[in-house]
Amino acid sequence: MSTVREATYELFRAHGMTTMFGNPGSTELPMLADFPDDFRYVLGLQEAVAVGMADGFAQASGTVGHVNLHTAPGVGNGMGAMFNAQANHTPLLVTAGQQVRAHMTMQANLTNRDATRMPHPLVKWSFEPARGADVPAALGRAIHTASLPPKGPAFVSIPMDDWTDEADDDGSAHAIARRVGGRNAPSADAVADLAERLAGAANPVLVAGPDIDASGGWDDAVALAERLRLPVWSIPATGGGRLGFPEDHAAFRGILPPAIGPLAETLAGHDLIVVVGASAFAYYPYLPGNLLPDGGSLVLITSDPEEAARAPMGEAILADPGLALAALLAAADESDRDAPEPRPGPADPQEVEGDAISGTEAMAALAGAFPDDGIVVLEAPSSTIALRSQLRISRPGSYYFGAGGGLGFGLSAAVGVQLAQPDRPVVCVVGEGSAQYAITSFWSAAAYDVPVTFLVLRNSEYAILKWFSLAEGVEGAPGLDLPALDTAATAESYGVPARRVTGGEELRSALGEEIGSGKPSLIEVGVAPGMWLE
Ligand SMILES: Cc1ncc(C[n+]2csc(CCOP(=O)(O)OP(=O)(O)O)c2C)c(N)n1
Numbered sequence: 001m002s003t004v005r006e007a008t009y010e011l012f013r014a015h016g017m018t019t020m021f022g023n024p025g026s027t028e029l030p031m032l033a034d035f036p037d038d039f040r041y042v043l044g045l046q047e048a049v050a051v052g053m054a055d056g057f058a059q060a061s062g063t064v065g066h067v068n069l070h071t072a073p074g075v076g077n078g079m080g081a082m083f084n085a086q087a088n089h090t091p092l093l094v095t096a097g098q099q100v101r102a103h104m105t106m107q108a109n110l111t112n113r114d115a116t117r118m119p120h121p122l123v124k125w126s127f128e129p130a131r132g133a134d135v136p137a138a139l140g141r142a143i144h145t146a147s148l149p150p151k152g153p154a155f156v157s158i159p160m161d162d163w164t165d166e167a168d169d170d171g172s173a174h175a176i177a178r179r180v181g182g183r184n185a186p187s188a189d190a191v192a193d194l195a196e197r198l199a200g201a202a203n204p205v206l207v208a209g210p211d212i213d214a215s216g217g218w219d220d221a222v223a224l225a226e227r228l229r230l231p232v233w234s235i236p237a238t239g240g241g242r243l244g245f246p247e248d249h250a251a252f253r254g255i256l257p258p259a260i261g262p263l264a265e266t267l268a269g270h271d272l273i274v275v276v277g278a279s280a281f282a283y284y285p286y287l288p289g290n291l292l293p294d295g296g297s298l299v300l301i302t303s304d305p306e307e308a309a310r311a312p313m314g315e316a317i318l319a320d321p322g323l324a325l326a327a328l329l330a331a332a333d334e335s336d337r338d339a340p341e342p343r344p345g346p347a348d349p350q351e352v353e354g355d356a357i358s359g360t361e362a363m364a365a366l367a368g369a370f371p372d373d374g375i376v377v378l379e380a381p382s383s384t385i386a387l388r389s390q391l392r393i394s395r396p397g398s399y400y401f402g403a404g405g406g407l408g409f410g411l412s413a414a415v416g417v418q419l420a421q422p423d424r425p426v427v428c429v430v431g432e433g434s435a436q437y438a439i440t441s442f443w444s445a446a447a448y449d450v451p452v453t454f455l456v457l458r459n460s461e462y463a464i465l466k467w468f469s470l471a472e473g474v475e476g477a478p479g480l481d482l483p484a485l486d487t488a489a490t491a492e493s494y495g496v497p498a499r500r501v502t503g504g505e506e507l508r509s510a511l512g513e514e515i516g517s518g519k520p521s522l523i524e525v526g527v528a529p530g531m532w533l534e
Pocket of ligand 1 (some may be wrong): 080165230379380381382383406407408429430432433435437459461462463464465
């Protein structure tokens, strides 16, 4: 006979889920009792940080992440980060403690009175087992649900007295042994049809999305583009948490603009647009126009039925992006079309007045110091495009961004990514405004000696919101300036050594010293106000 707790840890072990992120409360302590030596608990000081770390860890490790939250208030604090995890297609098990069963009907203090409803619509499945003995099977079901396409968070609320209950040994053994595969190959007909259309199109184009990276399709995307001479665009920068194609490749054309009209205009002249591993498209701001260029048709390949259904135009093939690319490649003959125009090289940074530098110059300095095996976690809104233009990432699994747009992903996910990839240097590029949403990540980085290099771009404002004000015709909005926000001093107070640098040269040499140093550290540089688009 084993207890529910023993059977549960066996289940986690069987799935390779031996890292647990969390912030504990009294209702979670029974789960954490006698914490096994082969498990690692990573404390986040606020639940948004714990969820963000688990998100980064899950994506960069390829396992299901696990975050344990404190009953209703902990789930509430974690929900913004769950929104990002859902948009990122991150496989994530979210567990939360719950009052003792005997206390729930009378709604004793800290009872999560509607636990299963609370995290909706951000989770794929939400459950509170009817009996303690069912906890391992419920967790098994949540793990499978999280890892089936579309990957995403699944939630289980667990009353605190369940952990010492006797497990259902037969049921637990099956739960521990079960494996559920979720990669669907496209139908042979769909592949043959699309391969024929790609061969016959006058000017086809590939639009690469984040799930190419997540499904291991990077190399086949490159081979397909080369064989068919396809120009390749990235989906809009704000809509994708990963990169689907090397951005220094000769076929890579750039990043599509995020609004309806400009996006279609950018693709003008293409008669076949094949979008792989993405939502088509995560538009914002609203700039109406035609959804497709004249004479263009679009085929979306996604493993997410909702992405397939909600796209406002074109056809969709429901399939794992990596498997679909492999199948298309196998069906593709070498094309004699002309090779696509190469993308121009990075722009020279413009001079700005005063001590601050442009976001472009800051990103050029980063590019100058960035190692081949580096990983970027990005949350610096007004320098997002500058980073993508200056630092042309050439390897898979090297870029993470909060696709939901909820700030707080950057700092926290960077810690999780680094824990999952201890041998690759992680650089977190973050705006000083964005950093505040997950500021206690600095403590976790210091406490667990997670050697992220944090690059803080300090422009003393919410620059992107000022840019949006112009786009939205809004004047006189309050709350867009951030005077005297000293992120370097705050990081120091949490135990992360910080330094301030001035100018591109100093920034580049500081980055060269810190990246790969094996220690967490922070570099803050002054950046001039404004949007940096090259
Ligand atoms: C949770 C959350 N709250 C608010 C916002 C709105 N928001 C988007 S960008 C931004 C400003 C970010 O400031 P900073 O990191 O300094 O970057 P900058 O725009 O100056 O480059 C804000 C507040 C958001 N995206 N997410």
